[in-house]
Amino acid sequence: MAALVAVPDLGREMVGGLVAEWYRPDGAVVEPGEVICRLECEFVSVDIEAEQAGILRHRKPAGSIERKGAVLGVIVARGEPLPAEQDLRSAEGPAEENAEDRESDHPVVAGREPPGEGGRAGGTEAVTWPRAQPGPQSPGGTVVRFPRPAEADVRAEPLPEPGGAIPGLPLWEEDEQLAAADPHTGASGGPSAGPEQPAYSAGIAPEVAVQAEVLSAHVCVSWARAQEATEALADEWQPEGPRPRVEDLVLRAIARALAESGLEPGPAGLVIVEQDADRSFAVEAPLDDEFRRAVLARTGGLTPFERARWVVVSLLPLGVERVEPRLAGGRLAFGLGAGRDGSGTITMRYDSTMFGEGDTGRVLARVRSLVENPYRLLG
Amino acid sequence: MTTDSAEPERGIAVYHLGTTSYGEVHRLQQRLQAARRAGSGVDTLLLTEHRPVLTLGRSRPVPSLRVPEEVVRQYGIDIVSTERGGDITYHGPGQLVAYGIIALRGWGLGVTEYVAGLEETVIGVLADWGLRGERSVRGRGVWIEGRKIASLGLNVRGWVTMHGIALNVDPDLGHFDLINPCGMSDIEMTTMASEVGRQISMDEVAEAFVFHFGRVFECRAKLQPIPGRENPRPAR
Numbered sequence: 001m002a003a004l005v006a007v008p009d010l011g012r013e014m015v016g017g018l019v020a021e022w023y024r025p026d027g028a029v030v031e032p033g034e035v036i037c038r039l040e041c042e043f044v045s046v047d048i049e050a051e052q053a054g055i056l057r058h059r060k061p062a063g064s065i066e067r068k069g070a071v072l073g074v075i076v077a078r079g080e081p082l083p084a085e086q087d088l089r090s091a092e093g094p095a096e097e098n099a100e101d102r103e104s105d106h107p108v109v110a111g112r113e114p115p116g117e118g119g120r121a122g123g124t125e126a127v128t129w130p131r132a133q134p135g136p137q138s139p140g141g142t143v144v145r146f147p148r149p150a151e152a153d154v155r156a157e158p159l160p161e162p163g164g165a166i167p168g169l170p171l172w173e174e175d176e177q178l179a180a181a182d183p184h185t186g187a188s189g190g191p192s193a194g195p196e197q198p199a200y201s202a203g204i205a206p207e208v209a210v211q212a213e214v215l216s217a218h219v220c221v222s223w224a225r226a227q228e229a230t231e232a233l234a235d236e237w238q239p240e241g242p243r244p245r246v247e248d249l250v251l252r253a254i255a256r257a258l259a260e261s262g263l264e265p266g267p268a269g270l271v272i273v274e275q276d277a278d279r280s281f282a283v284e285a286p287l288d289d290e291f292r293r294a295v296l297a298r299t300g301g302l303t304p305f306e307r308a309r310w311v312v313v314s315l316l317p318l319g320v321e322r323v324e325p326r327l328a329g330g331r332l333a334f335g336l337g338a339g340r341d342g343s344g345t346i347t348m349r350y351d352s353t354m355f356g357e358g359d360t361g362r363v364l365a366r367v368r369s370l371v372e373n374p375y376r377l378l379g
Numbered sequence: 380m381t382t383d384s385a386e387p388e389r390g391i392a393v394y395h396l397g398t399t400s401y402g403e404v405h406r407l408q409q410r411l412q413a414a415r416r417a418g419s420g421v422d423t424l425l426l427t428e429h430r431p432v433l434t435l436g437r438s439r440p441v442p443s444l445r446v447p448e449e450v451v452r453q454y455g456i457d458i459v460s461t462e463r464g465g466d467i468t469y470h471g472p473g474q475l476v477a478y479g480i481i482a483l484r485g486w487g488l489g490v491t492e493y494v495a496g497l498e499e500t501v502i503g504v505l506a507d508w509g510l511r512g513e514r515s516v517r518g519r520g521v522w523i524e525g526r527k528i529a530s531l532g533l534n535v536r537g538w539v540t541m542h543g544i545a546l547n548v549d550p551d552l553g554h555f556d557l558i559n560p561c562g563m564s565d566i567e568m569t570t571m572a573s574e575v576g577r578q579i580s581m582d583e584v585a586e587a588f589v590f591h592f593g594r595v596f597e598c599r600a601k602l603q604p605i606p607g608r609e610n611p612r613p614a615r
Contacts, residue, residue: 010535011488011491012489013492014489014491038436038437040464041491042464042518042519043463043518043519044464044491044532044533045437045462045534046535046536047461047537049536226563268473326484367440
């Protein structure tokens with residue numbers, strides 16, 4: 001039975017909260033009582049726990065600001081389909097609902113329709129807010145039971161599976177098919193191939209590979225300051241310097257965050273998808289002491305793309321808000337998307353054997369902090 | 380203590396720890412919160428003064444400093460990451476820090492009501508010294524005519540709080556110059572001593588805090604002896 005992860009009601013004065021960090025990535029297996037997400041509301045940080053075991057699916061990205069009751073994610077059993085979006089929305093209650101008018105602190109499944117919303121499909125249970133006396137806020141607000149899987153089966157439009165590509169953009173599909181056809185490609189010939197490994201690990205590696213899952217996590221960012229810094233740099237470096245792009249800053253931010261988390265970033269690949277063409281670059285040392293040299297390395301095209309051990313795919317020129325790059329034999333890729341209002345997302349797709357619990361959240365939080373304050377990256 | 384029927388039923392154990400290092404009290408809070416979440420233990424209020432330390436909140440894990448980090452280290456001040464909300468702050472001698480480890484559900488309180496109650500407690504303490512503390516649109520905490528005198532930051536897990544509020548009684552304000560308090564570069568900090576214009580006893584402020592905490596939250600705030608130390612200070 002699915003359970004919702006929702007923004008708890010922290011009190012009368014609370015308007016909303018920032019989804020500050022997903023400690024567990026999209027698709028992760030969670031245990032009851034495990035902290036899965038942090039919500040921030042002014043000077044208060046609230047750790048939200050899983051109330052049942054299952055697979056966590058994110059619905060709202062880190063960095064988004066959500067109102068009370070908003071459903072941030074769902075915990076489902078393995079193989080269980082996701083609840084329909086319509087039910088998730090009705091669980092959240094009407095958008096303009098006032099805290100004082102709210103009928104209860106937490107939604108529960110009831111056999112009736114939510115107030116003010118009629119005409120639902122027959123036979124489905126409605127998630128609604130029953131009348132209750134005002135009182136203490138209940139942690140039960142974070143998770144509620146959800147309709148039975150059998151009923152959820154007939155509903156359309158589950159949340160996208162982790163790894164689902166942006167429609168119309170089959171990035172690297174060929175590579176992935178190749179990798180699927182030859183299970184050893186990824187381990188031996190792919191960009192992640194490392195130095196020769198000792199014998200004992202030879203047996204472990206395939207076992208780990210079988211257990212490995214491709215997971216995804218994303219964070220909201222504001223591109224405005226990165227853009228501003230890029231333009232300032234371009235002015236400063238003219239006419240003799242290379243022309244920096246926002247993607248250069250992001251590449252450096254990610255490399256810095258990976259290095260800080262103890263991973264050797266290594267050569268990076270950058271794919272910039274524009275209206276008429278895809279362009280790919282590689283940067284041997286994205287953490288080069290001098291930022292200008294790193295940008296020159298990209299524009300100079302001296303490093304072959306095949307050397308890249310991790311890749312950033314940018315759809316910033318297209319105005320696509322979220323990008324789920326595919327892992328084609330590699331183990332780590334980032335997608336950059338931008339909405340219309342200067343905000344966007346950085347999505348991280350990675351092999352589950354690469355990062356421990358909470359690491360991805362920390363990496364992404366650090367990347368966001370660096371992208372939004374890019375002057376720390378210059379040097 | 381009387382057995383008056385009007386005595387509030389809700390109780391909280393208060394420990395006045397004296398001067399402590401941040402790390403030891405941080406670990407104590409974590410243990411108390413874990414116990415409270417597991418349904419054991421009692422609601423607890425810890426009062427202490429820390430040795431100089433800068434603490435970081437979750438909202439910005441990178442310190443917002445006005446000086447290079449090495450300078451801070453040269454002062455012998457550690458920078459500690461914590462699980463509370465909010466940005467960087469300074470704790471040091473002369474600052475009364477109050478940490479409540481409270482199962483809010485049992486108190487019928489929302490988190491925002493608890494935060495407002497902590498501010499109300501400090502406003503009550505300030506009033507005892509003839510000071511008019513107030514809330515500000517600039518942010519949570521308590522302010523006196525636009526200067527910040529008390530800062531707060533909380534963590535809530537399983538509806539049990541930890542961390543709390545720090546009131547500047549008479550700390551070295553020079554240490555605040557190392558940082559952008561709460562991440563704000565234009566913030567002016569103040570202390571009770573500088574507002575009143577004379578020295579203020581930390582013990583009296585702590586005593587007043589316990590009194591006003593009990594008044595605001597309608598609870599019996601009872602000072603407990605510290606295990607291993609004799610003669611707890613009498614409650615007001």
